[in-house]
Amino acid sequence: MKTLEKPVQQKAGKKSTGNLxxxxxxxxxxxxxxxxxxxxxxxxxxxxxxFAVTLSQNSAGYPVLSGNLITILDNASELVxxxxxxxxxxxxxxxxxxxxxxxIALSGSVVLRVLxxxxxxxxxxxxxxxxxxxxxCVVAMAxxxxxxxxxxxxxxxxxxxxxxxxxxxxxxxxxxxNNELPIISxxxxxxxxxxxxxxxxxxxxxxxxxxxxxxxxVLRFTKLGxxxxxxxxxxxxxxxxxxxxxxxxxxxxxxxxxxxxxxGFIKVSRFSxxxxxxxxxxxxxxxxxxxxxxxNALSGGKFNMAASxxxxxxxxxxxxxxFKFNVISSALPAYKAVVVIILVILSAPIVRDKIAAxxxxxxxxxxxxxxxxx
Numbered sequence: 527m528k529t530l531e532k533p534v535q536q537k538a539g540k541k542s543t544g545n546l547x548x549x550x551x552x553x554x555x556x557x558x559x560x561x562x563x564x565x566x567x568x569x570x571x572x573x574x575x576x577f578a579v580t581l582s583q584n585s586a587g588y589p590v591l592s593g594n595l596i597t598i599l600d601n602a603s604e605l606v607x608x609x610x611x612x613x614x615x616x617x618x619x620x621x622x623x624x625x626x627x628x629x630i631a632l633s634g635s636v637v638l639r640v641l642x643x644x645x646x647x648x649x650x651x652x653x654x655x656x657x658x659x660x661x662x663c664v665v666a667m668a669x670x671x672x673x674x675x676x677x678x679x680x681x682x683x684x685x686x687x688x689x690x691x692x693x694x695x696x697x698x699x700x701x702x703x704n705n706e707l708p709i710i711s712x713x714x715x716x717x718x719x720x721x722x723x724x725x726x727x728x729x730x731x732x733x734x735x736x737x738x739x740x741x742x743x744v745l746r747f748t749k750l751g752x753x754x755x756x757x758x759x760x761x762x763x764x765x766x767x768x769x770x771x772x773x774x775x776x777x778x779x780x781x782x783x784x785x786x787x788x789x790g791f792i793k794v795s796r797f798s799x800x801x802x803x804x805x806x807x808x809x810x811x812x813x814x815x816x817x818x819x820x821x822n823a824l825s826g827g828k829f830n831m832a833a834s835x836x837x838x839x840x841x842x843x844x845x846x847x848x849f850k851f852n853v854i855s856s857a858l859p860a861y862k863a864v865v866v867i868i869l870v871i872l873s874a875p876i877v878r879d880k881i882a883a884x885x886x887x888x889x890x891x892x893x894x895x896x897x898x899x900x
Contacts, residue, residue: 554821558836561819565843569850576850584721586713591726594846602842603730604630604789605809607737609816609838611782613829614750617758618778619677620826621684622814625669626786628695630806633666633790635699638708638800641715646706655715663787669695670783671776678775692810700802710798719795730792737788738835745831754778758826808859812841 569576579593608626615623640661643652669691676687710716718729745751753774756764761771789809794800818824819840820833841862848861871877 554830555833555836557821558819558833558840561840562836562843565840565847569847573850576847581726586723588721588723589726590721590728594850596728598839598842598846599731600728601846602839603728603734604792604806605812605816605838605842606734606835607785607789607792608782608809608813609820609834610737610741610831611778611785612813613817613820613822613831613834614754614778615684615782616814616817616822616824617826617829618754618775619684620758620824621677622810622817622824623673623688623779623782624685624810624814625673625688625691625695626782626789626810626813627806627808628692628699629666629669629783629786630790630793630809631696631699631800631802632669632691632702633662633787634794634800634805635702635802636665637662637791637794638710639702641710641712642703642708646703646708647711649711651710651712651715655718659787659791662791663784666787666790667780667783670779670781670786673783674776674779677779678772696802699800703800707799707801716795716798719792719797730796733788733792737785741831750777751829751831755828759828812838816841 576594579591579595581589582592584590612623612626615621637658640653640658641651641655642648645652673684673688673691676682676690677684680687717723718733720728722729753764753769756767756769757771757774764771764774789806793805814824816838817829817834819837820830820835822829822834844862844865845858848858849855853861
């Protein structure tokens with residue numbers, strides 16, 4: 527009796543392991559996790575010192591943590607925040623906002639305008655930092671609302687609607703400050719984009735964590751996530767169930783506007799100035815790729831916020847890895863595109879289903895061979 531029980535238990539254990547592996551592969555977050563593991567293994571083999579974290583002093587004499595891992599977490603902060611808003615917009619509207627880079631330039635320009643007043647290089651701040659941030663939020667959300675109205679109420683394709691701000695945003699940003707490059711000399715403004723004295727971890731990491739906690743609470747205790755996915759899957763059915771699809775689409779663009787404001791504030795705080803043509807250049811593409819890398823359908827519908835956020839970190843990990851191995855900045859997009867295209871294709875549901883089908887077929891053939899041998 528015992529001899530019969532043992533093979534049965536082993537078979538059941540193998541079947542359970544196989545089912546667990548299949549579920550893991552089918553899980554939406556599998557691709558970004560797998561991509562992250564590949565990058566980690568590659569760097570461990572190529573240069574284990576890549577993961578070294580040291581405590582050193584910055585230019586102001588304060589102890590700070592430094593290393594590639596800190597750089598990844600720090601530089602990914604703005605992208606993570608944008609990925610949150612872009613995920614909601616993609617889910618509800620079935621399209622993407624390509625104006626977020628220009629909107630960041632515009633938001634940063636507003637912050638500097640409020641803090642500098644009429645002078646381009648003031649000796650003291652002309653307004654409290656919190657006021658500048660709130661004005662920045664209002665302006666960015668207003669432009670988000672503009673995009674939302676075009677998409678939700680005028681039924682314009684998201685990429686076409688946001689092309690307006692994509693084209694004009696940086697010019698408007700330059701016009702706000704009379705085509706000058708304002709410089710903030712007050713050290714306290716730089717705390718938000720760099721380090722707070724006495725805290726060795728970059729401030730943007732904390733800001734990104736706060737944003738992640740807030741969106742997690744919003745999705746947990748409100749029906750925003752449910753309504754957004756419902757509208758993205760079938761807007762007409764959502765309307766029949768009492769949901770206003772136009773308002774849901776509109777509000778997601780406003781939320782993305784708020785995310786843009788936070789990212790823009792961090793950007794200008796990093797350098798205490800702005801370069802309108804360069805700041806946040808191509809970040810909209812990285813935000814869209816983060817959503818896609820997270821396994822979310824770019825045509826809208828169901829989404830996984832955690833997967834999008836992890837996708838943003840994977841993209842920054844890849845960028846830092848390429849810089850580490852001396853890839854020139856002009857060639858960086860090409861390398862990144864090749865890797866991301868592969869990952870996005872692998873994350874496509876149809877590809878994962880085919881891989882699962884092949885695996886199932888091979889497993890069935892293996893079982894048949896074993897039974898024939900017995």
